[in-house]
Each structure stands twice: as structure tokens, then as C-alpha cells.
Amino acid sequence: MPNYIRLKAFGMLAEKIGTDSLEIENPGSSEALRRLLLEQFPALQSLTFRMAVDRKLLQAETDISAGQEIALLPPFSGG
Amino acid sequence: MEKVRSPKNIFVQGPILPEKIAQSIANHATKTDIGGHSIFLGQIRADEKPEGKVIAIEYTCYEEMALEKAFxxxxxxxxxxxxxxxxxxxxxGEIKVGEICLFVFTSSKHRKAAMQACDELVERIKAELPIWGKEILDSSATQWKVNT
Incomplete structure (x- = not known):
């Protein structure tokens, strides 16, 4: 079974990446994913963002399994 | 019996109309154990930025996560x-200056619970819901809103 994860990007991050969703090979952990993203999209280096795994905000680094939905979240600005 | 609650939609496409707010107040007339309501309305402000004046804010969200969190x-x-x-x-979606973009409504027997709950809800909505506002300026430039 291919080891892919689904990435969703929102707000300013979707603009910088150029899409709001993409599928990538699973780098295995949130730390590795962050490194990969900053390398592939240098425009993200100046931005603050958090990640959610399966719709839960990450509080600490974690392992990522195939098929999980990872969201890249810029600072919230609702209201 | 304890009422079981389930997640419900909080999102409205477009502005929240004053008529909807009035109707919502009217809907509570039959709940005669209520002694106080507290309402917060967020309105789009015409902020002056170096790049131009705000004329609207376009809101997007991560809907599934926002609804789980709101619940x-x-x-x-x-x-x-x-x-x-x-x-x-x-x-x-796009909400113009002067229009309402957030409506929080709490009711209780005595006023303090409604007022404190309403205040806390607004703070938590702004801090914890994955919603983003993009400010549209009269120079047709855009910039992402930052909550203070």
C-alpha cells in the first residue's frame, strides 16, 4: 500500500504553496514534514504556522501514518 | 433527562442579516425561564492601512475542524x-464593511451567566476556530487579517 498523506493548506499558506490540497509521500513525522515543506516551499520560511492531524491541533511533534489528513494552519483570524 | 447535543453548523454564507438576529431573539419568547440574553455582534470595520482602506473581509475556514472545535x-x-x-x-465569503460577520447569543435565568459565557465564547471563537479573514482594500490589494 502506498505511503501517502493528504495535505490541506489554508489562508496565506495556500497562497504561498499555490494550492489548497496536495498528496505527498509520508515523511513519517511532523518534524520531518515541516523540514520537507520549508525546503520545497522556501516562501514558508518567514511564516508562522501550526499543523493539525486528522482535525486535531498538534501540541507536540508526532508520528504521521499513511492516509492521515494533515492541515497547515496559519494564525487564526476569525471573528 | 439530560439533553444530548451534537455538532451543528455555525457557518452562514455571506453576512448575518439584522432580520435573522431579530428572528432569533423572537424565537426565545416561548422560553419563559430565561431572564437575560447577551448578544455579541462582530462588524466589519473600515480599518485604514498604509496600503489602503479595508472595504470587505473574505472569510474561509477548515470547516470539519472548525465544527468539531466549536462543539x-x-x-x-x-x-x-x-x-x-x-x-x-x-x-x-465576502463580508462588506458595516455588515455583521459574527453573532454569539447566550441566554440564562439570571444575567451574569449569559454575559460571562458570551464574553468567553467570543474570546475562544477568535483564538481557537480555524477561520481566516483576508482584508480587501480599496486599492484592490489584499492582506491577511491578524487577530489582536
Whole structure:
């Protein structure tokens, strides 16, 4: 079974990446994913963002399994 | 019997109309154990930025996560305050200056619970819901809103 994860990007991050969703090979952990993203999209280096795994905000680094939905979240600005 | 609550939609496409707010107030007339309502309305402000004046804000969200989180906040607030009712509505899409984009409505037997719960809800909505506002300026430039 291919080891892919689904990435969703929102707000300013979707603009910088150029899409709001993409599928990538699973780098295995949130730390590795962050490194990969900053390398592939240098425009993200100046931005603050958090990640959610399966719709839960990450509080600490974690392992990522195939098929999980990872969201890249810029600072919230609702209201 | 304890009422079982389930996640409900909080999003409205476009502005929240004053008529909807009036209707929502009217809907509570039959709930005669209520002694006080507290309402917060967020309105789009014409901020002056170096790049131009704000004429609208376009809201987007991570809907599935926002609804799960809104439900969690709702349950927390219901557990903390003796409320009779709680309603949350947030706009999506382009909302023009002067229009309403957030409507939070709490009701209780006595005023303090409704007022404190309403205040806490607004703070938590702004801090914890994955919603983003993009400010549209009169120079046709755009910039992402930052909550203070």
C-alpha cells in the first residue's frame, strides 16, 4: 500500500504553496514534514504556522501514518 | 433527562442579516425561564492601512475542524455556566464593511451567566476556530487579517 498523506493548506499558506490540497509521500513525522515543506516551499520560511492531524491541533511533534489528513494552519483570524 | 447535543453548523454564507438576529431573539419568547440574553455582534470595520482602506473581509475556514472545535467549546461553556440557550453564527465569503460577520447569543435565568459565557465564547471563537479573514482594500490589494 502506498505511503501517502493528504495535505490541506489554508489562508496565506495556500497562497504561498499555490494550492489548497496536495498528496505527498509520508515523511513519517511532523518534524520531518515541516523540514520537507520549508525546503520545497522556501516562501514558508518567514511564516508562522501550526499543523493539525486528522482535525486535531498538534501540541507536540508526532508520528504521521499513511492516509492521515494533515492541515497547515496559519494564525487564526476569525471573528 | 439530560439533553444530548451534537455538532451543528455555525457557518452562514455571506453576512448575518439584522432580520435573522431579530428572528432569533423572537424565537426565545416561548422560553419563559430565561431572564437575560447577551448578544455579541462582530462588524466589519473600515480599518485604514498604509496600503489602503479595508472595504470587505473574505472569510474561509477548515470547516470539519472548525465544527468539531466549536462543539467542544460549546460543551465546555454549557458545563461551566448555567445557560438555557447558546447560538453561534460565523460568516464565510465576502463580508462588506458595516455588515455583521459574527453573532454569539447566550441566554440564562439570571444575567451574569449569559454575559460571562458570551464574553468567553467570543474570546475562544477568535483564538481557537480555524477561520481566516483576508482584508480587501480599496486599492484592490489584499492582506491577511491578524487577530489582536
Amino acid at each position: 467542544e467549546i460549546r460543551e465546555d461553556i454549557f458545563a461551566k455556566y448555567p445557560l438555557t440557550c447558546m447560538h453561534i453564527y460565523h460568516s464565510l
